[in-house]
Amino acid sequence: MRIHHICPPDSVCVCVCVCRSVNMKLILSMFVAAFLLSDVEGRSLMFPMQTSSSFVELTPAKPLSLDAFTLCLRFATELHLPRQVILFSYRTQLVDELNLWREADGRLSLILGEKAIVSFVVPELGPLENHVCVAWELKTSRTTLYLNGRSTVSQRLQMGHGLRPGGRVILGQDADALLGNFDADESFVGEIFEVNMWDRVLPPNAIQQLSTGKFFSSANVIDWATVKLKGYGNVVEFQES
16 A cells, blocks of 8 residues: 655645555545535634624525425524524525524424424424434425434425525524514524535435534535635634634
8 A cells, every 4th residue: 555645735735545455436435525524514603692783694506496405504502592593594585485493482493485384393402512404395395304313203394386596595694684684682693513405305314424424415505615605793703724
């Protein structure tokens, strides 16, 4: 076995082991997955206080014209019940196309198109890190929420159409206009460690592995490793070197 040191200018030095008896395609795929995962783990957003002016806008890799999706977030907050908290907001000119909330009674609610809503009863989220995923598809209306890799009973959320494009994705605030009219009493306070979104429903075993960090599948709508972030107000971005 030979050890090659690959050190391009201004980059992290990486050691790659080349062994004729091993499938190189497998090695490469494992290396890429490990690199992406470490990048994800090294980036986070801290929202230090309750405000009506601090938020982050994300630029998706593709328009949110979706007939199915899986949305996953990893976050921690010390906000206590009965304080409701916005976890994710996608707003077009006229309506909230997709909102994910922690309600005042502790339920997690998915709202599509402002009128279609499902709520899931879950254990109270403690101050430590939680991993939440929600999967939905238009064809069956099936909606499933996962908390730290464990699924709820699925519900039906019927909207009659998929998500519409042309909106903005923001973290930290619930937009009652395309980008504004924020309410401090609904703002997120805490730290967001990752947000990923796919244009399909991921299988339960993939979500379980995502929750533990043992598996990483590049998200094709919002990929936390590469998504462009634009912060406003008092948001702090941490990036491990």
